[in-house]
Amino acid sequence: MTPPPLPILAVLPELLTALRTRSSAVLVAPPGAGKTTAVAPALLEQAWCTGEILLLSPRRLAARAAAERMAATAGEP
Structure with missing residues (x-):
């Protein structure tokens, strides 16, 4: 069973765009938003x-x- 979508997915494109031009970024989100897993x-x-x-x-x-x-x-298992 595929897990439900994570809230972080809404801002993920913006984060990837920022990291394309910078070497770092700060991401702040509540626990369970998907910071680690997405x-x-x-x-x-x-x-x-x-x-x-x-x-x-x-x-x-x-x-x-x-x-x-x-x-x-x-x-994956």
């Missing part, structure tokens, strides 16, 4: 993203939940 995969799809993407999650449960959400979105 932004990182979107960055990986960009031809200009040639560096590493580091995701930090302070809790093990949050890290596992993020990994499960990204896998489900990508259609």
